[in-house]
């Protein structure tokens with residue numbers, strides 16, 4: 001039985017600043033490196049790729065709060081603040097003493113948290129006088145969000161969409177095109193990076209790593225054009241902290257404080273968004289909240305990857321990033337959580353995992369769809385296959401609380417809805433879905449070629 005209880009904020013409660021967690025990290029992340037010289041890069045070194053303000057945010061280690069421009073807050077008002085919901089239906093279904101809350105980021109016009117960063121990224125590019133931007137997209141959520149933001153700020157956008165998703169999720173392509181973006185299936189023949197991989201492996205179904213290479217290459221060969229991306233980098237996580245900052249106030253309205261905070265994990269942006277504001281109370285106020293990142297068993301960089309300098313893309317166009325990685329040429333199985341098929345983890349989160357401030361779990365595909373179905377039937381929302389990894393983890397924690405007979409307050413981020421992912425649900429319902437696991441040997445083989453800088 002559905003029995004949700006909502007906690008709502010006013011428009012005036014939309015945060016006025018993003019939270020920069022790096023300032024409060026006890027161990028700072030290592031610097032990103034220039035791949036040729038192996039020297040630490042400065043913000044200016046990123047100006048050829050990113051808008052200057054975004055590059056500055058990427059490298060900012062001194063300002064705890066970074067003001068959100070009025071033009072961005074004005075756009076956030078379309079759907080923010082988002083609801084915090086006590087999932088009492090799910091609690092009853094699980095017969096657990098745990099209290100389960102979720103932050104509902106699926107209510108954005110494009111159906112996911114991605115718009116929180118798409119809007120500022122488009123805004124800072126526009127402000128600098130850039131006319132064209134490029135990007136990659138996996139399941140199409142980031143591409144959809146950026147398409148909307150680019151149109152609003154009058155920018156031309158080209159999106160490289162991972163080929164397997166281009167075919168699995170054709171309606172996300174239609175969404176991007178409806179907002180006026182150009183969408184190209186990746187790998188494509190339009191870039192050197194794409195041509196090389198298509199010549200070697202004609203049937204390659206693409207990866208986020210390859211799509212990023214293509215988008216960077218196009219940006220660098222087009223006048224007045226910059227690259228943008230939807231995850232992994234610090235400035236993206238920064239923008240997503242509006243999620244946790246709102247949730248903090250809403251948990252207070254509910255009269256509770258989370259014992260466990262959970263987010264699904266692709267490159268880390270929505271996990272960072274829900275976690276970092278609460279993590280600051282672990283760092284500064286002696287709180288002991290646990291933070292769990294939930295990744296797919298088929299793409300387990302946090303649980304099975306190595307901590308090493310690696311590229312963010314397949315062709316090696318990005319700086320070298322100190323990250324937990326499966327290797328930039330890792331080719332994940334064609335699971336339906338397209339937004340989680342990325343080889344590495346953002347470098348803040350990687351450092352925190354190394355230092356034991358956050359935990360990670362890897363979840364098999366079938367368990368995520370079982371959890372998604374339970375959530376749909378008890379809370380009325382069909383979740384994105386990506387978000388279902390967080391739901392499955394929340395269910396594991398709630399059942400553990402029941403076994404141990406303890407009350408526990410669980411908060412997870414519902415990063416998006418799954419209404420455009422019904423082909424995936426169809427496969428699950430008809431019994432066509434399988435689990436994919438990556439063995440330690442597979443990982444060892446794949447990371448063997450990485451330069452040993454750490």
Ligand SMILES: *Cc1c(COP(=O)(O)O)cnc(C)c1O
Nearest residue numbers: 141231266267268269270339416
């Ligand atoms: C892109 C996406 C993710 C994964 O990306 P992160 O940067 O790790 O948050 C998760 N959920 C949804 C709905 C997405 O669109």
